[in-house]
Amino acid sequence: MQRIRRDDTVHVIRGRERGKQGQVHEVDTAKNRILVTGINMVKRHQRQQDERTPAGIIEKEAPIHTSNVKLVCSACEQPVRVRFRVRTDGVKVRVCKSCGQDID
Ligand SMILES: [Zn+2]
Numbered sequence: 001m002q003r004i005r006r007d008d009t010v011h012v013i014r015g016r017e018r019g020k021q022g023q024v025h026e027v028d029t030a031k032n033r034i035l036v037t038g039i040n041m042v043k044r045h046q047r048q049q050d051e052r053t054p055a056g057i058i059e060k061e062a063p064i065h066t067s068n069v070k071l072v073c074s075a076c077e078q079p080v081r082v083r084f085r086v087r088t089d090g091v092k093v094r095v096c097k098s099c100g101q102d103i104d
Contacts, residue, residue, distance in 0.1 A: 001092060002027065003082045004034055004066045011079035012039060014068035021072060026063075033063035040064050075101035 004010060008024045017039045026035035042062045048055035070079035076099040083095050087102075094103040 001084060002029060003094070004069065004071060009072040009074075010034070010036055010069040011072050012036070012064070012069050013079070015064070016040070017064075028063060031063070032066045034066055034069070035061045035063055036069070037061065071103070073099060073101065074103055075099050 004024060004027065006024055006027050009021055010024055011021050012018055020039055022036040022039045024034050025037050028034065038061070040062045041059045043057050043059055046053065046055060046058050071082050071094075072078065073080045073096040075096060078098055080096045080098040082103065083097050084092055085095050085102075086092050091104075095101070096103055
């Protein structure tokens with residue numbers, strides 16, 4: 001069960017990008033790392049490999065650890081901590097610890 005999932009909005013709480021928010025567009029569940037749109041950009045010097053990848057210096061996101069972000073609750077729009085509960089239909093959902101709303 002992942003606290004942070006694809007398409008979540010997260011709030012960065014550690015490091016250079018502290019205080020910024022962005023949308024998760026990739027999750028590495030094994031490493032607990034995520035890519036967040038516009039967060040932790042690094043410059044990469046890249047050689048052209050095919051038509052789709054441009055040559056030169058490109059900026060792309062570097063993965064950040066999920067412990068360095070908080071989920072932004074869709075209901076109260078605050079960076080919150082998450083707990084889990086099992087609904088009556090047996091589905092496990094994430095719950096905002098702040099406002100108590102289901103997030104999924
Ligand atoms: Zn909330």
